[in-house]
Amino acid sequence: MVMVCNLLPVQISDSAEEIEEKCRKAVSDTDSRLTYNPDTRPAISNLIDLYRAVTGTSIATVEESGWDQFELKKQLSRAVAERFLPIREKFLSLEKGQEVDEILFENGKRARSIAEQNMDEIHRIVGFS
Secondary structure, eight states: ESSSTTTTHHHOHHHHHHHHHHHHHSSSSSSOOOOOOOTOOEEEEEHHHHHHHHHOOHHHHHHHHOOOOOHHHHHHHHHHHHHHHHHHHHHHHHHHHSHHHHHHHHHHHHHHHHHHHHHHHHHHHTTTO
């Protein structure tokens, strides 16, 4: 999960459109220039940090890009959507399939068997059997 802001976590299952909407709504400030300063511009610096984390781009490159805040948010949403696309596709595939349900069912059977053995042993030790 990527936190665009405190209220808008980006989920793996989010579509590109949902990611774009969340990035668009991310907190920014009134200075349209992109400058990185976590002390005086924490909101924009956070967005730049997120963009850097997803793309590997340097702070200087982002600052020199000529982008305004709107363009940074647009580029961030594209980068996040692109980065998470393979993970999202796998997640949705697993969510639709039966594989996870089968694994949970089989592991549940094994866990119940072990729990029964443990309870039998506890009853024997305590003297209930």
